Amino acid sequence: MKLIDTRDAAGHVLCHDLTQIIRGVTKDARFRKGHVVTQEDIPVLLSMGKEHLYVWDKQPGMLHEDEAAFRLQALCQNEHMHATPVKEGKIELIADIDGLFRVDVARLNALNGEDEIMIATRHTNTAVHQGDKLAAYGIEVTEHCLPGDDRTAITAAALDYKARGVGLILCTGGMSVDPDDKTPRANRDTGAEIVSYGALVLPRITAGVRVSRADLKALGTGGLCLGCPQCRYPVCPFGKS
Numbered sequence: 005m006k007l008i009d010t011r012d013a014a015g016h017v018l019c020h021d022l023t024q025i026i027r028g029v030t031k032d033a034r035f036r037k038g039h040v041v042t043q044e045d046i047p048v049l050l051s052m053g054k055e056h057l058y059v060w061d062k063q064p065g066m067l068h069e070d071e072a073a074f075r076l077q078a079l080c081q082n083e084h085m086h087a088t089p090v091k092e093g094k095i096e097l098i099a100d101i102d103g104l105f106r107v108d109v110a111r112l113n114a115l116n117g118e119d120e121i122m123i124a125t126r127h128t129n130t131a132v133h134q135g136d137k138l139a140a141y142g143i144e145v146t147e148h149c150l151p152g153d154d155r156t157a158i159t160a161a162a163l164d165y166k167a168r169g170v171g172l173i174l175c176t177g178g179m180s181v182d183p184d185d186k187t188p189r190a191n192r193d194t195g196a197e198i199v200s201y202g203a204l205v206l207p208r209i210t211a212g213v214r215v216s217r218a219d220l221k222a223l224g225t226g227g228l229c230l231g232c233p234q235c236r237y238p239v240c241p242f243g244k245s
Contacts, residue, residue, distance in 0.1 A: 006061040013041040016059035021092040069093035097138045105132045116221040124227035158190035
């Protein structure tokens with residue numbers, strides 16, 4: 005794949021689902037991977053903040069994210085599960101029968117130690133039923149800012165907060181759905197040590213305890229949010245080993 009200016013994207017094939025967020029209206033993929041960009045799409049893409057797009061330019065040794073998702077599905081699915089359609093590079097497995105869900109935790113941890121792929125599951129030895137999915141917390145918000153999609157501005161804002169003694173700086177980029185998000189490189193530009201690109205649970209905070217890559221990859225088991233109608237986190241098994 006290659007990165008091009010959105011204004012020049014007509015006729016190119018998108019490599020990723022692109023999510024449109026309109027507060028109170030929608031938060032879903034507006035354009036699906038494989039979509040051929042038209043001239044009419046360009047103003048919409050720009051309104052979504054997509055100044056650049058990754059378009060398909062397949063090279064030897066590379067996989068489309070859908071292909072990778074199907075390979076991970078093949079590793080996990082058995083005859084008592086069915087899969088959801090692939091969406092934003094993700095597939096969910098759903099139980100077809102009541103039973104005991106068991107995970108080969110050692111193999112899961114080994115796979116999650118690889119870059120750019122991950123599997124999150126319910127806890128091993130969890131009782132599940134047919135149709136079950138198998139796969140703000142005491143902090144004072146002192147200030148927030150909107151530096152925009154500008155790498156230098158994001159870095160400057162983070163360093164400013166650090167200099168003023170802010171204990172936890174959260175950068176709410178969209179790396180999981182927007183591959184051209186400037187946030188990862190902006191974070192690196194601050195001089196911070198990147199312990200892991202992508203954590204296996206959402207959300208995950210650290211408070212005074214150094215977190216290692218091994219700690220994060222071990223959270224694949226139990227790292228699947230079930231999307232309950234009423235969230236009771238942290239009084240639930242989510243994110244607990």
